[in-house]
Structure formats: C-alpha cells, structure tokens
Amino acid sequence: MAGQAIATDVHSLHDDLTALDAYWRAANYLSVGQIYLLDNPLLREPLRVEHIKPRLLGHWGTTPGLNFVYAHLNRVIRQRDSNVMYVIGPGHGGPGLLANTWLEGTYTEAYPAVGQDEDGIRRLCREFSFPGGVPSHVAAETPGSIHEGGELGYSLAHAYGAVLDNPDLLVACVVGDGEAETGPLATSWHINKFLNPATDGAVLPILHLNGYKIANPAILARIPREELDALLRGYGYVPYYVEGDDPTTMHRDMAATLDRIFGEIEIIQHSARQGEFAGRPQWPLLVLRTPKGWTGPSEVDGVPIEDTWRSHQVPLAGVRDNPEHREQLESWLRSYRPDELFDEHGTPRPELTEQAPAGDRRMGANPHANGGRLLKPLRLPDFRDYGSEVTTPGATTSEPTRVLGRWLRDVLRDNDDRRNVRLFGPDETSSNRLDATYEETGKQWLGELLDTDEHLARDGRVIEMLSEHVCQGLLEGYLLTGRHGLFSCYEAFIHIVDSMFNQHAKWLKTSKRLDWRRPVASLNYLLTSHVWRQDHNGFSHQDPGFIDHVMNKKAEIIRVYLPPDTNTLLSVADHCLRSRDYVNVVVAGKNQSPEWLDMDEAVLHCTRGAGIWEWASSDDGGEPDVVLACAGDAPTLEVLAATSILRERLPELKVRVVNVVDLMRLQPASEHPHGMTSAEFDALFTTDRPVLFAYHGYPWLIHRLTYRRNNHRNIHVRGYKEEGTTTTPFDMLVLNDMDRFRLVIDVLDRVPDLGTRTAWLRQDMADTRTRHAAWTRAHGDDLPEVRDWVWSS
C-alpha cells in the first residue's frame, strides 16, 4: 500500500541483501575510520593512541543513514540500469560519501593517490578533515556531488534543478529533518508543481528522520504520524515509510520499498511520455526513520548516545586520553567485521565492489554531477541584430530589458532542440519586461489551468515561483549539471539569496582548482527594477548592496556590469552567456531611457569596460578641468544632464565624461584580472583633477575600489545613501544628492577657484533644484523639463 512499508516476497532478495549489508558495514567502517584514524586503518593491530587523530572532526550521526541509502540505491541502479544522482542535504555526513565513492572506485579515479588498498584507506582516513585534505562536508571535492552540504536548505532545489530537461535522470535527494526546518527547504517541496514528467526527470525526496539536530529534537520527527502523512500528501507526494533499527528488517523493507517507488516513477513517466496523462502526478516520497548514529555506541559513560542528539558529531570524544573510550572505539570499529570486508591488501572484497554499478552508472561518476563534461555552448543569435539604431546620443529611448527579452527569446528558440537554457524569476519576469520570451516558450506550470491563464505551459522554460531561494537553487542545480541560465530579480530582493550566492561562489572557487571538475556556465543575475526606479514601491524596494556583497568573494569568480543603455546591455548579456565559472551580476534598467551608443560603440565600450565618452566631453582630448564619471543608467543620465548644463552655462570649462560598464576595471590590476593598470586609470581619471563620480549603488564602494589610485584623494562619489520612499524618480535623486543640479554644484565646489567665480551659477542651480523638488512634491510627478530632457551637444 502506498504510504505503508511494503511487505513483499523477500526470499529472492536474501543473498543480495547479505552482500548489501556487508557493503553497508564497509561504508560505515570507513566512515568511522575517517573521523578517528591516522593509522592502523584495518585494525591489523590493537588500537593505540598514536593511531588516532589529534583533533576529531566530522559528523557521525547522519552518516550511517546516508550510507544505507547509498547501498540501496546501488542495488536499484544495478537492477534497472537507472541513471541516478545522489544529493544529500545533511552534507556534513561527508565521511559517508567519501566511503561510498572510494568503495565504488570513483574516489580513486579522481584522486589516484588514494588507491583501493590499505595505503589508500590510510590516506582516505587521514586526509578527511585534515589540513591539505578534504573538507568534513560534502563539497566540490566530493565525486558525484553538485551540492555543498555545509549550509542547510538547498538540497531539494538543487535536485529539482538537476532533473529539469534531463528526462532520464533521477535524483535521490536526502532531506535531513534538521534541514527540513529551514525556509528554503520548506518551500522546495512545492517545486513538484513545476516538474513535467514527460520532459523532465524525477526527484525522489528521502526525508531522513533521525530525530535530532545538533542539540535539539527535529520538528518533523516529533509530530504524530498522521500529521506528517498529511503534510507530505499536502505537498503533493505519496509517502512511503521505512522505519526501524534492525538492519535485516530494514534492508528488506528498504529494498522492497525502493523497488516499488522506482516502479511508480516509471509508470508516471511512461504514461506522461505516451501522452496518457497530462496532469501533475503525485510523485512518491520516501520517509526513512532510523536512529541517529545508527550502529554506533549506544551508551558512553552511562549516557545514551545512539538515537540521541549526542551522536551528532563525534560520539567518543576522549579516545586519546581515555583508554576505556579507546576500547569502545575499537570494538565499535570491529563490530563491522573489517576482516570480512577487505582482503589482505586492504582491497574491498569482490562481493562488496560488485554491489556498486559500473562505469558512469556509479553515483560518484554520474556525468551530470560534473556538468562541465556535458556542457554544450549556447547557440547565440547575433545580439547586434537586436540593438537600437543610435544616430545621435540620447535622441531615442528604449526599455533595455524589453529589448534584451527579444534576444533571450531567440536564444531560447535557437537552443530549443537541446533544451539547455532556462530563465528563472520570482514572479517578476514580466514585471522586469522580459516577456518577449513568452513568444517562444511559456512559464512551466503543472498546477490547475484556467481559461483566463496566459503564457503558462506544461513544458515552458521560464520558471516563476515566488521564492528567490528556489529560483537560485534551481538555477544552481541546472548549471552544475551542465546547462545555462539567467535569474532575473528585483535588485533589492536579491539579498534574500546572499548566503546561497556565497556558497555557490565558494563552490566555483574550489571546483576551479580541481582538474577533474570541468568548467560550467556562469551564474548570471539580471538585477533590474533597481533602486533608482523603485520610487513607486518605496524604501523597502531600494537596496543596491548586492554588488558590495559579491565583491567579498574571490576576484577570479566575480564580474559586475552596469550597462548604461540598451546596446551595452545586449553586449554584456552576450558576453555573460558565453562565460564559464563566473558569477556575473548585471544591473540594468527596465524603464524607457535614452540610448547613448550605437552598436559598434557599445561593443567597443563594453570590451574596454570603461572609457571616455568624447562626444559628451569638452576637453578635446586634452587635460580636463574636471572628470565626471558615471556607472549605471540613472547616474549616466544625470551626469550627462549636468554636463549639458555646464557646457551651456560655462562653455570654457573642460569637462571629461567617463563611463564605467565593468566595475572591476576600477580595481588595481593586481587585485582583479579586469583591473586597470595605474597608467590606464590615470589616462581616464587624471592624476590631479577633481573627479565627480556618480555611481549606481552605495558610494563607498567606489572608494574601496580606487583607494590605491594616484588620484584617489580627488575622487568624490555620489550614490545611494539609504534615502528614499514612495515618491518620484527625480525626488529619489534629490534625496540622495545625485541629481544633475547637485552634480553641477559639486563641480563648482571642487574645481579650484571656480566656485568663487561662479557664485551666480551656484545660486541658480540651488534655486532650480529647490524649485524642481518643490514642484515634484506638489504634483507627484517630475517637471517635463527633467522627465523628458534630451541630450544635445
């Protein structure tokens, strides 16, 4: 019966399960070994102090359960020749995954020094959680993993991301009962409303109830069975239960239940793929309830350990100083009967290794888990064909993201047969004006459909769920399995995934240093509905700080682009979708705004990353009196408007306009691969002239990037200084002192001697500013002369 452990004919399984149990014991043995042992890894002699690590690091509690699942998945994979990847939420169960990949041989293939013999076991144990070795958590270093388990909450989203457009793939995803309490995980159960059983693969969530977190019971382990069952059915799954602590019974139940579940999945997929069923299936889900620290010490110093939170980390902490503990450790290790498991060389016996599937069917070798191996470059239509004709700077306007949407539509079209690119957004794709993409594809949706719905499609390649966490998690899973994608988000709310970004950036940094990991497509953020045009949603929607946040990660990973208009946005986007192993942050506007550069100029400007806009400058290629620099669309507009005022009112003043698209150019070349040399920087910003820099975000970032530059003392930055509300676009600029009139005043105040000579202009600007601000506040709209201002040189 669905929802119940399944009784079945077990006799045919008996031999299988005996060998499987031996395999499981081996994995458990090796896991304990990693936590404790420096030497004597096969217990060829009695355990002595010097065999034991000086610092005991690692997490035992979750590990035997993870090993149990691995062993049983192996069995099903072999029987069905299934294509299975393993994602484990309780990623601190690192020793388990290392043990299993070592047993199946994939660990040795990735790290040839760790052979399948006694010396290899010694190294496996020693290098775990050891300087120069491998981390205690599942991580980029772990063969077969696309998931870093150090931060909890993202396993299911990664799993679902991996199976999108991979119809033959099944991801078995263990969700710990601790992780299940996190927000991102709690909403990830609902991703099943987006999964298409015909065109996507399957996720088998395995809710592992072992009862405890670090020091507390877990919620889902302490609610009545009927509540748990209702919850999981409410999420849209059919739960199956395997529960207990007796290995023999558990093996039997687990094998039978997995057979049943894999059969269910096959039926679901078959009927969907035959066109017999077009709705949303009720996917099976496995609840595995085992003791925490299963098969470990049941009591230490008279206190219960197994099946309590005390087995979370290292159950016997005193093994170096306390001979009794050491004896207990030794008998714990011997309880797995290592002599039956490994031959005289320390090589696992054939009946064990036969438990693992062969070749790429081994979960540690699944090519999807090393996505770069499968990555195909996108076919990208020439973005130049989508650009705007710009004959005079500023004479025409467009909505940058809307134009980008047309190019993205055709990116989707040109890769339609491969289905290897997707857009993700938290219900904002249309608001962010990328809706041209709906001409080519729809928003994937397996929920109920109504006549009034638009753009929903069972096999669409846009996914919109109102969870930035899920968007990010799906995209990560999609990229790490060798595909391409873009996450478009309101700028302020991308902070919701700050921490997920951290982990992905750490993953990329690490994986770049592993030669067996192949490069994957970059993670592309399009941040729009940005701070300067969130005048209508107000203060809560105004935060440009994600740029600051990403800057803390390794320079080799991070790219930040602020295209000032439509053509530069297209050029930047094309570049980002071609790149590998980066996180690209692109901040661009969605509102009608002036076009400054024609396509050739745009490409050249983006290639340079920063440059002088001669057409806007009045220094005739010589030394300017002042440099007006800008990065971002709103700052660019205000700088040009200020420049225009200066040209008209102070024609003798030599103004140079510098625009920065690629923010990393500002850093020294020693700090970032895109950084300008000192000479390049000085050529743009001079060594001694005042620089007024209007920047999209928090102003101090520009100082952080430029403090080592020769002319830093003369750089004055205007930007968002955390002032705003629901108001008009112009009022936002005034509140933050970045409006054109303020910029003119700044120039007058900073060019030596200019202020005194131009008191009349200063006064005029101050008056104009006041008048405009008063008008906008009285009328709730900007004066047409600001709103509709057009550059003319």
Add this chain to the structure above:
Amino acid sequence: MAGQAIATDVHSLHDDLTALDAYWRAANYLSVGQIYLLDNPLLREPLRVEHIKPRLLGHWGTTPGLNFVYAHLNRVIRQRDSNVMYVIGPGHGGPGLLANTWLEGTYTEAYPAVGQDEDGIRRLCREFSFPGGVPSHVAAETPGSIHEGGELGYSLAHAYGAVLDNPDLLVACVVGDGEAETGPLATSWHINKFLNPATDGAVLPILHLNGYKIANPAILARIPREELDALLRGYGYVPYYVEGDDPTTMHRDMAATLDRIFGEIEIIQHSARQGEFAGRPQWPLLVLRTPKGWTGPSEVDGVPIEDTWRSHQVPLAGVRDNPEHREQLESWLRSYRPDELFDEHGTPRPELTEQAPAGDRRMGANPHANGGRLLKPLRLPDFRDYGSEVTTPGATTSEPTRVLGRWLRDVLRDNDDRRNVRLFGPDETSSNRLDATYEETGKQWLGELLDTDEHLARDGRVIEMLSEHVCQGLLEGYLLTGRHGLFSCYEAFIHIVDSMFNQHAKWLKTSKRLDWRRPVASLNYLLTSHVWRQDHNGFSHQDPGFIDHVMNKKAEIIRVYLPPDTNTLLSVADHCLRSRDYVNVVVAGKNQSPEWLDMDEAVLHCTRGAGIWEWASSDDGGEPDVVLACAGDAPTLEVLAATSILRERLPELKVRVVNVVDLMRLQPASEHPHGMTSAEFDALFTTDRPVLFAYHGYPWLIHRLTYRRNNHRNIHVRGYKEEGTTTTPFDMLVLNDMDRFRLVIDVLDRVPDLGTRTAWLRQDMADTRTRHAAWTRAHGDDLPEVRDWVWSS
C-alpha cells in the same frame, strides 16, 4: 464542522452585517480613492482629469480582502473585547490599512492634519504614494503595524514573535498566497510547535487565497482542496474555510466562522491555563478565498480584470487619457455609494464609526504595535560580577561566550516575573556555549517529549528552530512589541537573514523619524563560531561579511563590536541590552582564549571603543616606529604574539599596539556618531608611521572606514581573504596571511630601512612560518608553542 464553512443562525447578525458591509464599502472606497484621486475625494462633482493623480501607484488586488478581514475583526473585537493586532503579509495592500485606521480614527491621531472630514479624505488620498506622503506599502508609518509588507515572507514569524509572553494578545495574520511560496513563510507555519497556549498569546493565520501573484497563479490556490486541507492539517492547524464572492453570503460566513474560531481559541487557552491540557493544541486557521480585486472592475477593454492577476496593481491605468476608463473609475467608486457613507462634511457616518472598537482596542491603536509604549528596561545584574580576574594579561584563558551565558542566565532570572527577554538561535545556543542559560530556563518546545530529552520546557525562554529566518522574524516581532532579546548565530550563516536585517534597519530608520513611535530595544546579534574558528567545519562556514553588509545601512542605526576577550564581551553585551533603536552586531569567540583586560580596564576600553594597549606597547608613550592594530579576538592574539616576537628579537623597535572594539570609531566623526575626530585618530594611529592592521573580517572594510584619515596611505590591512577549508586554527591564519610570523615580516617590510637591517630575522620568520605550516599540515594539529603560547612582557 471544523474545516467547513459554518452554517449558523444568522438572523441575529443581520443588522450588524448591514452596517459592517457599509463599513467595508467605505474602506474599499477610500482605498480606491488613494490610488487614483488628487481631489474631488467624495465625488461631489463629476470626475475630471485634474482630480486624478499623474502617476497611479498602489496595489488594488489584495486590498478588498484585507478590508474585509479588518471589518470582521472589528466586529469580533467589539463583541468579545478582544486584544487583537493585525499583521498583513500582503503589505502592498497599504491603502486598505490606511483606510481602516482613518475610519477608526487612529490615523488622525497619528497625523492630526488628516482629519475625519472631506479635507482629511483629500489629504489621505493625495498623500498616499505621493512625494512627502506615506509609502504604498504597510510600513512604520502605518498605525497598528509592526510589519513592513514590502518584502514578502515574514508575516507569520512577526505575528508569533508578537504573541510570545503576551498571553492576552491575539494576532490575526493574513498570509497572501504569493507570500506563502517564500521559504521563510513556508517554514513559519511550524512555529506553532513552540507556542505555549498558557503563557503565550494566539496567532490566527488567515491564508488569503485570491489566486494570483503579480503575473502568475499562486500555488496554494491551484492545488486540489484535499491537498490544501492535508497540508494545513499537516502543519498542525485545523482549517476553516470562507470562500466566495457574494458579499452578503461572505459576510454571514465570515462572521460565523470568526465567532467559531475565537471560541476555539478561548477553549484552547482556557484549558491550558487551567492546567487541563498540557500538550500542543491544534490551533484554528482560516482560509479565505475571494476574488483578487474583489468588487473592482470585472472587465476593462474587453479583458477580464476582477479575479485575475490583472487586478494586482492599478486595474484602470488609462484614466487620465481615456475618458471611457475615467467613466469606469467613476462608476466603480460610486458603486460603493459614498453618499451613504460620509456626511456632508465628509465625516464617516456614526453607523460606520461604531463598527470600530474603542480606544486601545482599535487595531490601529493597539499598544503592542507601538512596542516602545510598553517597553520596560531590563533589570541587568552587574556584569562586572561575572568577569574574570585578570592580573596579568594573557596569563589566563576562558571561553568568552560561556561566561556571557552565565550573565545572560541571570538576566533571564532577574526579569523572570516580567517575561520580557528571550534568546533565539538556530539550534546553536549550546554549540555557541550559552548553555548556562538552561540553568534558569529551558528551550521552549511543545512537540512530543522523550525521557532522554534535556533542557526542553513548555515555557522556556530560549527558542531554537533550525531557521535563521524564523529566529530573526520572531525576535523582530518580540522587539517591536516592546520586549528585549538576543539572536546568537554562527557568523557565516547570519547572511541568511541579510535581507530581513535590511528591512528591520529601514524600519528603525523610519520609525525614529515618527514622533508617535516610541523607541524599542535594539536588535542584538551575537555572532560566534566565527570565521577563524570554523577550521573544523570548513570553507562553507567561513564568512565574516555580515559586518560589511550592515555598514551600508544608516550610521544612526548600526553598531559593530569586536570584543577581544571575555571581560570586554561582558561590557559590550551590557551596553547592547541597554540600548534602543539600534542594530548591534557583536562578534565574539567561544573557544578558550586569553584574557587581556581586567574588568576596570575592559569597561574603560569599551567606553573608549579603541585605544592604545600600553602594557603591550614599547613606545613608552612616545612616537612609535610602527603601529600594530587589531580588531577581533583572533587578530588580537596574533598581533600580541607578533609584538612579543618583535620585543624579544628587536628590542629597540618601538611598537604601539592599538585595539579596536567599536569598529565605528574608525570612521570620521562626520560619518558616524561614534566616529573619532581627526585628532583622536591621529593620536592613536599617528600621521606618518606604518600601521599594520590585523582585522577579523574582509580587509578592505578597514580601508573603507579609514580612507579619509591622514595616515591612510600607511595603513596595511590583513584579514580574511576567502581562503580556508577544514584544517587547523593556525593553518587558517597562514592561508590568509594573518599569522604572527607573517605580521612580523610585514613590520620588517614596512618600517623604513628596517628590512635591510634585519634580513636575518625576516629569513628566520619565513622559515619558522614554513616549519609551523608544514608541522600543522603533517600532524593535523598546531604546534604547542603556537597553540599554547602565552603573552609575557
């Protein structure tokens, strides 16, 4: 029947409901007015272009449903004299809350210029989403709100936080079906496992299914009823349903259902408070299904609007240019029959205003929603009594957070009768070594209890749920209703709530400028298990960037402390728990580490925020050759060890040691209220000597804070540069170039002429460093001479 709309005898309700409907129409009328009208607010004349706002901002879709709930809660409050606060997740339904608070009079009390007459209505409408007015979302400006609705996901956690230790309070919390898709909200349903019906109040979640987000259907509105019902029961609630679109039927159903629900809650609380029931109750939950944009235009330009996503924002966008739309708006407004609702002065008729409860029972006036009104200062035991005896700097060690835990235990004890202080943590309170608090209180837990459990208590004042979002949300709700608290968290994972912190900081900034909002207790973060001692969990657990993140918010709100030892931590913690309207970030270690200052010195040092440690310096109060500065416990230890080496090996070198506790002291006084003047800064850091600054976090933050200082060009910073893995503490320092030997080399390289004279020492330091690093990597442990190093002067 539970779970079904309730048929009851409705005749007695008839008159009530007729008046209630009029009240609802008035709220809806005023809501539409706010979105559209500049003038002619009572439609005394035909609607003309000039009566309409130039920019139409606001969200209609959710608003009529929110008004409906408000009107019905008013009825129940009056009948039962209930103490009810209203938290709305769909906070962009701002016009609804403004309309209701205006109708009940609380809006006018907060903003006397907006009277309850025609001119007041004009102002109410005009100021909504208008420059200089009030935001489009529910926010600090909204009377009766503790919730900013601009960022979705936190309503339920805020609601639960508000009712903790407020047994008489009921928070009705509307959860939008969009918000329900966010991770934080999805896990917040489970907070009911922590709520004690005897000592806490009640939350009534109202899941508002109106079917759509911005441009997509909402998941929970499109799953079958049986799934939805199972889901809500699985969360542990008993769902009641009110569904439909006919106002008369809906009023009847809603009134009957709320009566039933309030009765259920009363029974639950009564039996718990009489000691008749000690378990976890199944709390009622209301599912309200209404059309989106209910009572608005059903069709515009031949396209359906009501009950589709198109009514999300402004359903008639063309009213200024399109006379047909304008007509449609006018008849929409008149459909509420304003002449029946307001008298000739524009004052709401008495039968309407009688719908609202009186005085503080009005939801806009509930004192809990302006928590500063109820705030009682904590009774704080003298922290000096908990400190360590320090006779010689560095001679003794302690675990700073463990000592802090003892003081916190007694803070809990001394305020036990008031129950107005709580600790929150994501399963880390014990790991963070604050477990002394369990001597005084337990971890609140209403789930199943087992014999092996420890420190769980039905009325504990520590809450541990493995969700940083929930911890943060509960604490915010607790603080904003006038209580005190602390959130202890692993440093790396506090980034999970970056975005929640943003919104709280924005709330504080705004509320400080509203004279009717009273100051609340600061939000205190204790970040421990920090980057330098996450050698055992590895790279995923290493991120000190939260400090950078908070620095982007207003200086008037933000405080960051890095106490270098136990006594300074106590002093800082005492200061933080006394403060108001700040966000205090305290970063402190939990491991055994040296004690540097005795209590008097610690208090003095913390009061100054930064100072010269004369006992460690060798400049005898004169000009030093080099300044070694440090902020954070690990950097302080390394700086002192480097100083010690320098004293021994280069006794003639004059070294000054400066320690910084209060990071804000580094900024110019013009930038932050704690900032040092230029003279103060120069007195510590000199104007021309090399400064080597060892800093806890990402090094560039120190540059950002000091780039305007005279001596900035000589400041060289060492800190965490995103290198790490599972390794030893010393290897972490080496990987990031912050170990003592590297610091000595830095000094030699930076003090003019010193390098050439001391090539021998430089070589020795380089060799020692290599030797130590090799040893630690070979042995998986630090050399005793590093691990157990003790300062001696």
